[in-house]
Amino acid sequence: MLHGFQLLVLFGTVLLSVVQAPGPARAEQALKTASFAGGCFWCMEGPFDKLDGVVSTTSGYAGGQKKNPSYEEVSAGGTGHAESVRVVYDPGKVTYERLLEVFWHNIDPLARDRQFCDTGNQYRSAIFYHDEEQRKAAEASKTALEASGKLKGPIATQIVAADEFWPAEDYHQDYYLKNPIRYRYYRAGCGRDGRLKEIWGERAGH
Numbered sequence: 001m002l003h004g005f006q007l008l009v010l011f012g013t014v015l016l017s018v019v020q021a022p023g024p025a026r027a028e029q030a031l032k033t034a035s036f037a038g039g040c041f042w043c044m045e046g047p048f049d050k051l052d053g054v055v056s057t058t059s060g061y062a063g064g065q066k067k068n069p070s071y072e073e074v075s076a077g078g079t080g081h082a083e084s085v086r087v088v089y090d091p092g093k094v095t096y097e098r099l100l101e102v103f104w105h106n107i108d109p110l111a112r113d114r115q116f117c118d119t120g121n122q123y124r125s126a127i128f129y130h131d132e133e134q135r136k137a138a139e140a141s142k143t144a145l146e147a148s149g150k151l152k153g154p155i156a157t158q159i160v161a162a163d164e165f166w167p168a169e170d171y172h173q174d175y176y177l178k179n180p181i182r183y184r185y186y187r188a189g190c191g192r193d194g195r196l197k198e199i200w201g202e203r204a205g206h
Contacts, residue, residue: 029092031055034099035062035128035162037082038107039115042175043187044085047106047205053093058086059175060167062128068166077120084128086165096134100141103127105200109145112156117190128162135159151199 038044041059048057061074064081074081087099107125108115115123129135138159146155167173176183187193196204 029090031088032091032096033130033162034087034089034096034134035084035130035165036087036099036103037062037084037124037126037128038103039083039118039123039125039192040186040190041083041085041168041172042183043192044106045174046176047102048085048087048099051089051094051098051102053090055088055090057088058165058167059172060084060086060165062086062165063126063160063163071169071172074122077122080121081166082122082124082126083168084126084165086167096137097141100127100138102206104141104145105203105206106196107157108195108199109155109157110151110153110199116192116195124158125156126158126160128160130162135161 036044045057045059048054061069061079061081062084064074064079066073066079066081069079069081073079074083089096089099109125111125113119113121113124115125127138129138142155142157142159145151171178193204
């Protein structure tokens with residue numbers, strides 16, 4: 001072996017051939033980020049966490065003006081933020097289109113400035129796209145949903161560029177896992193599952 005060259009003997013003739021040095025293993029496909037607002041962020045983490053290929057979900061605030069807002073400030077209204085969830089995912093395992101499908105089936109797209117029992121602009125539904133590819137996919141999914149005739153009215157969900165995302169306080173993260181009884185009580189009391197079933201039928205939550 002001569003630093004990338006190899007001597008070969010074939011029928012008495014010496015040949016010099018280039019040998020590829022073993023390179024590093026192929027790098028894993030880069031992770032991507034998706035951001036959605038679907039009302040109470042407690043209820044939006046679980047559906048995405050169940051997907052193979054989703055690396056993490058984080059509850060937080062997006063689409064507003066105030067820097068580093070608190071839950072009290074956002075829930076009172078006036079900061080412009082929406083309760084949101086940031087999803088980090090492996091596009092080699094789950095597509096953005098699949099994330100969009102899960103998003104739609106976990107919200108009421110007809111509700112404007114509210115979701116279920118939560119009212120106000122801070123509970124609006126929105127898709128925050130991170131690049132042009134996501135924007136096109138989000139617009140296409142919305143157009144297809146409107147054309148399907150499944151919804152009895154216009155879609156109120158916004159499709160806007162992602163801006164700064166502020167993670168919510170620690171006690172909000174994975175709330176559905178940390179406080180399962182309170183979470184189920186809230187979800188049932190808010191009428192979320194009943195309304196999702198009414199809109200999406202067997203596809204509700206999927």
